[in-house]
Amino acid sequence: MRSVYMDNNATTALKKEALDAMMPYYTDIYGNASSKFYKIGRDAEQALYKMRESVAKNIGAANANEVYFTGSGCEADNWAIKGAAFANQKKGNHIITSKIEHHAVLNTCEYLEKHGFEVTYLDVDENGFVNPKSVEEAITDKTILVSVMTANNEIGTIEPIKEIADIARAHKVIFHTDAVQAIGHMPINVRELGVDMLSLSAHKFHGPKGVGALYIRNGVRVDNLVHGGGQERGKRAATENLAGIAGMDKALEIAVKNLDRNMKHCEKMRDRLIDGIRKSIPYCRLNGPENNGRMCNNVNFSFQYVEGESILMMLDMNGVAASSGSACASGSLDPSHVLMAIGLPHEIAHGSLRLSVGEETTEADVDYVIDVLPSIIQRLRDMSPLYEGVER
Ligand SMILES: *Cc1c(COP(=O)(O)O)cnc(C)c1O
Numbered sequence: 148m149r150s151v152y153m154d155n156n157a158t159t160a161l162k163k164e165a166l167d168a169m170m171p172y173y174t175d176i177y178g179n180a181s182s183k184f185y186k187i188g189r190d191a192e193q194a195l196y197k198m199r200e201s202v203a204k205n206i207g208a209a210n211a212n213e214v215y216f217t218g219s220g221c222e223a224d225n226w227a228i229k230g231a232a233f234a235n236q237k238k239g240n241h242i243i244t245s246k247i248e249h250h251a252v253l254n255t256c257e258y259l260e261k262h263g264f265e266v267t268y269l270d271v272d273e274n275g276f277v278n279p280k281s282v283e284e285a286i287t288d289k290t291i292l293v294s295v296m297t298a299n300n301e302i303g304t305i306e307p308i309k310e311i312a313d314i315a316r317a318h319k320v321i322f323h324t325d326a327v328q329a330i331g332h333m334p335i336n337v338r339e340l341g342v343d344m345l346s347l348s349a350h351k352f353h354g355p356k357g358v359g360a361l362y363i364r365n366g367v368r369v370d371n372l373v374h375g376g377g378q379e380r381g382k383r384a385a386t387e388n389l390a391g392i393a394g395m396d397k398a399l400e401i402a403v404k405n406l407d408r409n410m411k412h413c414e415k416m417r418d419r420l421i422d423g424i425r426k427s428i429p430y431c432r433l434n435g436p437e438n439n440g441r442m443c444n445n446v447n448f449s450f451q452y453v454e455g456e457s458i459l460m461m462l463d464m465n466g467v468a469a470s471s472g473s474a475c476a477s478g479s480l481d482p483s484h485v486l487m488a489i490g491l492p493h494e495i496a497h498g499s500l501r502l503s504v505g506e507e508t509t510e511a512d513v514d515y516v517i518d519v520l521p522s523i524i525q526r527l528r529d530m531s532p533l534y535e536g537v538e539r
Contacts, residue, residue, distance in 0.1 A: 148466045151512045155444055156300050156328060156503035157470055161394070162353040168397035169355065172390035180387050181378060195387055198396040205403045206345065207336030208362055215361045215379045216392050220327040220348030222372070223361040224251035224294075226383070227323040227344045230369035231292045232259050235321070239289035243320075245269045245277045246488040247304070248296050252325055253484070256294075265289070274436040275304030275489050283314045292321045297329035297345075301485040301501060302435030303445025305333065312341040321367055327351055327359075331402030332444055333410065343367045349391065353506075354398030358391030409506045413443040416504040416513050420446050423517035428524050430537075434486060434499060446502040449491060452534040453498045453527040461523040467516055470501045494533075 152160070172194075180195045182188030200211040208214060217223045232242060244256055246268045256266045267285045271277055277295050286293075293315045298305045308324050315322035323344040329335055331352025337345050344367060348359040363369055363382075375384025402409070421433060430451040435441055450458065455471030462469050471483075482496035491499075502516065528534040 149512075149515050150466045151468065151515055153467060153469045153502040153504060153508070153512070153516065155505035155508075156303075156351075156501060158350045158356065159353045159505055160507065161350075161355055162398050162401060164401060165354050165394040165398040169390040169394040172393055176389070180389060181376070191387075191389055195389060195392065198392050201396050202360060202392075202399060203362075205399045206330070206347070206362060207338050208364075209338060210365060212380060213337075213362055213365055215363060215383050216387060216395075217359045217361055217383065218357055218385070218388070220249075220325070220346055220351070220359045221251040223346035223348070223359045224249065224325050224327075225255050226361055226372040227346060227363075227369070228252060228255045228292065228294055229259065230372055231321050231323065231344070231367070232264055234368040234370040235291040236263075239287075239291045240264045241267070241287055241289040241291065243267045243269065243282060243285045243290060243293045245271055245295050245306075247271050247275055247299055247301075247485045248294070249300055249325055249327070252294055252296070269295075271304075271488050273489050274440070275299055275302050275485065276436070276440065277306050277311065279307055279310040279314055282311050283318075286314070286318045286320060290318070290320050292323065294323040294325070297324045297326040297335070298333065298442050299435070299485060300328045301483055302447045302489070303328075303442035304435050305329070305440045305442060308342065309340050312343075315343075316341060328442060331399060331406075332413070332442060334406065337362050337364070344369070349395035349398055352398050352402045355391050355394040358388055358395050360395070405506075410443045412506060413504050413508070416508045416510070417441075417443060417446055419510065419513045420502060420504065420516065423513065424448055424520065427517060427521040431524075432495065434489065434491070444504050446504070448500050448502075449486070449495045450498045450500065450524050451495060452531045452537065453524060455497060455499045457527050458498075458500050458520075458523060461527070462516075462519070465519045465523070467519065470503075471499055 178187035178191040180191040203211045203214045312322045321343045325346045327348045330347040343364045345362040350356040373384045432449045434447040486496035
């Protein structure tokens with residue numbers, strides 16, 4: 148049986164070059180980057196510095212010391228939001244975010260609400276776009292932080308980050324963006340965007356799992372999340388994960404170098420998939436923007452009269468790996484908060500399927516999915532009492 152991986156928004160395959168870049172730090176260069184009194188420690192420290200410089204360059208940061216390595220995208224989001232909130236609470240207690248953020252942002256904001264902060268969760272339109280005007284309208288003299296994601300992980304909406312960053316800056320409010328889905332899949336330059344903080348995670352762009360980074364523009368006040376030793380210039384304790392960082396650095400370098408080519412390829416695969424599904428399956432709805440403002444790798448459909456989970460099971464039996472809503476939401480019975488926020492009724496949100504392509508996705512993979520999916524949907528609809536009425 149064919150095996151087709153279409154869940155690149157959940158995680159991506161580690162690149163061979165990234166793995167090769169990691170290996171020396173598991174074998175020869177095992178020194179602690181904080182141990183400066185012997186060579187193997189200094190070797191680690193120098194390697195770390197070089198990797199920080201190159202990650203900074205690849206996201207457009209002015210200085211290497213604006214890049215702080217973390218243990219994940221979730222950690223970077225938690226740090227940015229809790230860190231900015233607690234460091235600036237004398238100025239105010241109000242935070243603005245959107246209803247379609249990743250749970251790393253939403254659950255952090257909910258936690259802060261239990262600790263004296265007030266959070267505005269902005270509505271989005273039917274395609275998932277945050278209106279920059281709504282950000283401006285929500286800002287009060289108590290607002291200390293705005294956090295809006297660069298690209299949505301479920302429906303692929305690319306938010307107007309530059310406009311929102313401009314508004315935040317005009318009001319002297321810190322602006323953070325979760326760019327975990329965007330980095331390596333669209334051009335990102337922190338200076339051109341004008342963001343104060345940006346989160347990224349290696350495993351979403353063919354790097355290893357368990358390593359990420361937070362860009363913090365020099366001058367932005369952020370408290371520590373992880374307390375302990377003086378690593379990461381005193382801001383994030385823990386012995387640096389050199390192998391992970393090396394893998395992330397290499398994966399990012401390759402992603403940035405091949406960005407145009409990979410984006411074009413993914414867009415082609417995405418559109419072939421969208422067209423094929425629309426042509427072969429009735430009563431379906433594309434969730435997220437049509438093409439302008441949509442991530443190159445994301446496809447998300449709702450199929451009326453079927454359950455997303457059942458589609459996933461039958462796709463799996465056919466060797467296809469996909470997702471319904473987000474990986475975090477699957478396993479729970481609640482429909483995706485993102486699909487609810489774009490105004491889908493419960494029963495349509497439940498029948499959603501996310502197929503996310505990648506640079507390794509081939510036309511044959513896409514055609515295979517277009518080949519097996521219609522009969523899967525038809526079989527599930529044939530079992531549905533709701534569909535019976537429609538048929539007649
Ligand atoms: C995957 C993801 C995260 C979490 O990153 P981890 O490294 O898995 O913790 C955060 N935000 C978005 C938008 C994501 O897609």
